[in-house]
Amino acid sequence: MVSIENFGISFNETRILENISFDVKPGEIVTLLGSSGCGKTTILRSIAGLQKKHEGYICIGNECVSSKEIYKKDREVGYIFQDYALFPHLNVEENIAFALYKLPKKQKEIRVNELLEQFNIQEHKNKQIHQLSGGQQQRVAIARAMANNPKILLLDEPFSNLDAMLRYKTKIWLKDLIKQMNLSAILVTHDKKEALSISDKIGIVNDKKLVQFDNAKHMFENPNSLYVANFLCEINQLPNTYIKDLGLNIEENKVAIIKIEDCKVSKNSSECKVKILDISFCGEYYELVLDFIDYKSKTILVKVSSIDNLNISDEVFMHIDKNNIKIIDK
Template identity: 55%
Template sequence: MIGVSVKNFSVAFGNTKILENINFDVKQGEIVTILGPSGCGKSTILRSIASLHEDYDGDIFINDHCLINNGKKECHKDIGYIFQDYALFPHLNVKQNIEFALYNLKSNQKQKRVDKLLKQFDLVEHRNKQIHELSGGQQQRVSIARVLAYEPKVLLLDEPFSNLDTILRNKTKIWLKKLIKELNLSAILVTHDQKEALSMSDRIAIINNKRVEQFGTPQELYTKPKSLYVANFLNKINVLPNLLLESLNIKISSENVGIIPIGKVEVSNAISTIKAAILDVSFCGDYYELNISLKEYENMEMTVQVKSMQALENKKECYLNLNNEDIKIVRKNI
């Protein structure tokens, strides 16, 4: 069953179009990520679904119920919104913050629901603490518990991990993804972090130039990008010179380009037909990144990855080997 459906959605601020003809849907138990650069309108989509932004064209359906009825926009009770800064009340303790969402329940029902959430979110020992006494991860759990207290069917997440350090961010992503699946929620995540989108999502909508450039599973977008923009946004790639493609018996039209992930380029000191000059070497932990120049192709620069520099140490030149199967042909623009 589809929990959220966005149809022909467009937004303009004054005479400036921000988003145009956006279409996607989210099934129950599914996490759909809206991915794009800062300022492309990702959060505006969430705010419109939550009825916090009302000046848009098109239709938004929540469980087959349109948010616009008889010309009037309505706030749907089945929507939960988790903000980037958690939006907790600093003058209330943990228990009171969660209770705030349950004002319409009787006292005994409220207490039962709060106790369940405190246990579920591992917050029992923190129930009487003030918000400033909690870590960032604990504050986030309180924020999510408060939203889920009134049992929404749709969960909107606006950059929810941006204030967490790397280790806590990874743990929280795993925990939250499992929770969304267990509760069978329709979740929409907004982020500009590619790795976050790939690891969290069932499907991803990539926004570019006011529109959805491509919508599909993480595997589809990563392995079969439709455009240079999508490929470049989800992976580190090199655009290959046409002359080099021709030498590999790959022919392309003027509308397309040939690309290869930086980790798919084999680099060695063994002589081959593709000679390169090493311009710079960067140590990146378990691999090295080399900035190289292809002398025979107008000194075009590329970035490549190698696991070891042992064979290339103190070398100013290297040779490349490219596997045709690793080269993808994509459109320059859609």
Template identity: 55%
Template sequence: MFGIKLKDFGISFGNMEILKNVSFDVKEGEIVTILGPSGSGKSTILRSIASLQDSFEGEILLNQTCLISGNQKCNKDIGYIFQDYALFPHLDVKENIGFALYNLPKIEKQRRVDELLKQFDLVEHRNKQIHELSGGQQQRVSIARTIAYNPKILLLDEPFSNLDSILRHKTKLWLKNIIKNLGLSAILVTHDKKEALSISDKIGILQNKTLVQFGTPQELFFKPANLYIANFLGEINILPKALMQDLRIDIPEHQTPIIRINQCHLTSTPLDTNQELLVKQSSYCGDYFELVLQFTKYSGHSITVHCAQEHEINSTVYINLQKGNILKVNTQ
């Protein structure tokens, strides 16, 4: 069982502390995504694992036997895929892929390159220069070159950021299958929450210089540790505490009641259990309208909903908030 483990990891640049007490592990065949705002240290974690960043605190363990700590380094089992692909412009496709195989005999190297060209659907592009390829093709070359020497750990730093939305979706699913089929331990850094939720076995979220929650996408989505994580992973509405009192839902002082936007459904029926609201804004978003609604009973409180039909400004609508869909999360 090959995996990777960070234990009490921390790093500072001069007097500026970037990360502290970060601990998580990645099992064989598992994809772990690290999420956090810009500058939170996501890429620094990858760089430290790959021995591109020195002077960190704590330990990084590979397969429980290879320790990266202090001056000890072991990166022969690690593959790093950069955001800009880091391809060699003076080499063609087959030469880029075979670059890491310089220790192999010529015949064996050619066999491995041919195998990768076929696996990554690049056979017809084998003799092309890098500038002749599309962004998606360049990315496949980058990944093939990294996979060429059979790493056990795969580090991916914003690997889809240079692709358009359609190609991004296709490549994400393709890469997930590659990782699973090869049984790699992968750590992905991204700012895209939907990407993280759909591709990951586990997600870790950075906040205030540390890892505040680590678990499956379902655990983080339905049981967020705090308001920041709930809002980071999906669009939410914060509900008035006075409404919670009327619904007889107890909310401790340190918690905030929320409901996800996709669980807010409008109705035209003014039942006693429904909340009355006024339409204050309406935006057309293609396959739905986004409405900003103001509670008539709870002055100053608004929520956002998505619906199939357009509504006139200042018209009255109703919403039935199911108690089971209301989450209580820590404010901090």
């Protein structure tokens, strides 16, 4: 339903993105992840037609809607902004109706009532936006985005203004909605757990490019670089000299990583001695900051359920199954 091919964009002399290509099928949720300012929202704005000048092609269905030669304003796209972009001087009903300005009055009333019922906000239709909770405001924003029956839904940090429990419930509700209506959805978020739990596919943007685009589970288990691994997983980077002592081959342009949960510590002797630099209580677990004694490296983290007989400055042993180590690009 959505196809991005060789997309690139610059602002003045600053290159923002280049050679971005990916597809989103009907009923599929794709999440874009990357550091702040990497261009994720610029991709959404370009698909929506809010950003006109760019390189490459944006196609919706079988039609190219945007390139250097083509720009079509009317697109079957719904856009949900991070701050919802609702009009404070209009009530709920009027905010939704605003998206239906092309419809005759009677048809507009029918469609607004359908949306109020669909999104369970009928009782709030005469309220001003400031009278609504964050979750209710979000439902109004989604209802307005869905008013014209779009085929594509663009979501820019849609859950960032919600508390943890409401975020969880809304995420499930929105995911079901997208699947039921067979929409193509593109989500921008900074929350890796959110991305993994809602996405069919994930694209990681770094240094102007899409560095990995893959099925969410496969990417989590097989990151192609240290940048991707750090974005999706809680990992430790292990010293190359330690990896060689384990009998594993590693090239200079590679790094060895292991998931934090695969690192264990105890006072039982092993080949890897570490020193405890810090202990933090994190609720369900304790987090230990460790330093290798025999290898130069960055500090590493280990999670333990109990700290019985463990103290800061203690020398203990780390236990790692080398089958859990992945060697990837820097």
